Amino acid sequence: MDQTIHLAIVEDDNEIRQALCMIIDGSPGFTCKYAFPDGESALASIGNLPVDIVLMDIDLPGKSGIEVTRKLKSENPEIDFIMLTVQSDDDSIFKSLCAGASGYLLKETSPSNLLDHIREVYMGGSPMSSKIARRIINSFRVIQNPLSNREMEILEMLGQGLNYKDIAKDIFLSPHTVKTHIKNIYSKLHVKNRAEAIYKAIKQNLI
Amino acid sequence: MDQTIHLAIVEDDNEIRQALCMIIDGSPGFTCKYAFPDGESALASIGNLPVDIVLMDIDLPGKSGIEVTRKLKSENPEIDFIMLTVQSDDDSIFKSLCAGASGYLLKETSPSNLLDHIREVYMGGSPMSSKIARRIINSFRVIQNPLSNREMEILEMLGQGLNYKDIAKDIFLSPHTVKTHIKNIYSKLHVKNRAEAIYKAIKQNLI
């Protein structure tokens, strides 16, 4: 069987990209035949390439590495993504993991550390700090919310199974108004009824 | 301000319980005034006690530590739980974290490691191995499912916003039958309409 781990790199800095590529390609058990300087070219190619793991720079020009990862991961769930960052910024690491990354690496990581990390991800792990771990455990992916406060309030009540009248009573509104809000919720979430609204809202972690 | 970390212990082995208690209570910054030999007594008391962190043995006689944690955590989300295990069994650790635990400790852990671990959890971290981390990232809590396959199938369609007729068409049934299934879903989930059904189903990870 082929134990070699096949990598691709997405990194705009030529020097870093080539250096990483050389380190990896020069190590037994690793190969790195593909390297991209930006998200667009990566998006166009990586889906069709025989790669196990993609090293993805977070700070790419244009589309951010997180966005590129989200897209690629959703289309190629079998590929693992390791994010590259200059400094360990909790928030972007967290976002990366939620976007589908399996790990992250600081750019100044030593070559042996780098290879260890890659191996660990390849073996099905997700090395992460305990702070990040907690955030992953607690919440899960928070997507930007198109709904107003009022709409959120009403949406939650829909999830409790309340009808127009009960919601209206609870928040001292006319049922007509509640109805209007709900209609607006539907249009913002692009759904056509309560069940679908709740489904979508939860899947996007609105509630 | 009071920087002392207040702990409680749930552990059936007298020796271990007392040893842990003494180690913790003897360390500056830590106090452990409460110790329980089983889940039942812990369930009865811990909700009313001023504790920050509970050390919970997984292998308790009677109710498992995981179950006890699930229950206590849902009623006292402000308390953190650290599971104690004899050996690092991926699966039960994973289940523990899903039940609401924030960390786990091997019983043979050294005292200084123990205190470090507790401190880390207290500071909002969740120390975990990379294997566990990946499992947490990927899936999330699977609860036992009271619904039949047919009901699940229909429930998912409800989430897509389909109505009786459309569902019936899709799965080649009479709309009456679909209605009956949905009624049964309601009764099993203890809900009264679609929105609430979807909400509850997702929250319990049925869909």
Next chain:
DNA sequence: GCATCAATCGCCCAAAAGAGGTATTTCCAA
């Protein structure tokens, strides 16, 4: 063999929801 349950189909009827409008006020930002 009997109980139970999942799955299937049906009817009636009241309540609720959803799809169209229209319209006023408030408040914030450009």
Next chain:
DNA sequence: TTGGAAATACCTCTTTTGGGCGATTGATGC
């Protein structure tokens, strides 16, 4: 200051839901 959300309120109309009934079939289990 003007334009645009957001929040508020109302109307009409059709469609959909959900509750309350009953009933048959087939599989599974004790």
